Amino acid sequence: MGIEHSKILARQEVAQGTMAFHIAKPTGFEFRPGQAFEIQLPGTGSETSTEDRVHAFSIVSAPHENELMFATRMRDSVYKRALGAMPVGAALDIDGPFGSLTLHKNLARAAVLIAGGIGITPFMSMLRSAAMRQLPQDLVLLYSNRRPEDAAFLSELQTLEQQYPRFRLKATMTDIAHSAAGWNGDTRTIDGVWLRQAIEGLAEPIFYVAGPPAMVAAMRQILLAAGIDEDDVRSEEFYGY
Known part of the structure; x- marks a missing residue:
């Protein structure tokens, strides 16, 4: 779908050292359960390595929900420190969805x-x-x-x-x-x-x-x-x- 603009709506600790981020769902953003997206942090210039400004996350929220959510271990990396410092309301960009780890369609099979x-x-x-x-x-x-x-x-x-x-x-x-x-x-x-x-x-x-x-x-x-x-x-x- 290309780059979409979003913002942080809320955050919560869902386990020790693990934070979930609720972000705005862009209009028309569609995905299948199990897919992922990339979260690009703002204010990162070309001199910053891709690893320090972009990270892929599985989408925790389901397609029927009105917001998007991802969760991550808050490790001591450049990206995670920057993400952890972002306040509610801060802008970020989404690229996706992608990935094929999605449930099979034959409901007769467990x-x-x-x-x-x-x-x-x-x-x-x-x-x-x-x-x-x-x-x-x-x-x-x-x-x-x-x-x-x-x-x-x-x-x-x-x-x-x-x-x-x-x-x-x-x-x-x-x-x-x-x-x-x-x-x-x-x-x-x-x-x-x-x-x-x-x-x-x-x-x-x-x-x-x-x-x-x-x-x-x-x-x-x-x-x-x-x-x-x-x-x-x-x-x-x-x-x-």
Whole structure:
């Protein structure tokens, strides 16, 4: 669609060290759940490297929502420092949407979403959209974080599970010993045994994996070792989030 102008409407911390930005949705801006866009910061001249002025983010909001949202770990980089310093009302530019990590159209086949950390962002758009439409499709989310404090959108996902009968959330915290929050759920890493338990009874599931590159590579190996056809595995790696 080319460059579109927007502005920051609000911001909120959605996990420790993770900030969500609500931005204005340009007129006519259309996208599919799971797609991404680039956010270009203002006041960045040609002498600034592309890495310091432009960053790609998955779109957290669903297409039916009146605003756009993205979320990111607020790491110590030139771009993240500049983004974090921008006040509500500040202008920025959007380039997009792009990306093909979108849900398959055959609703008879289940979808298994596997997210590590900030890799949850494209799946939030998918799940918000599916819940609003009450799609007759089985959706299972395997969501791995170190601690509940690190798990962005966890409470929203728990609420979605109650509101959308076809959605099932299986979250795990792999470093609960260092958490100050209570947690009564799983604490194991995602392995072949847990995976097979999670997908039992699902109709011909297609798998979607998003997270840090090492996590995505490991999950692909686990899926293939479990006998999943590689044509039924789709993934997206998140660098530097």
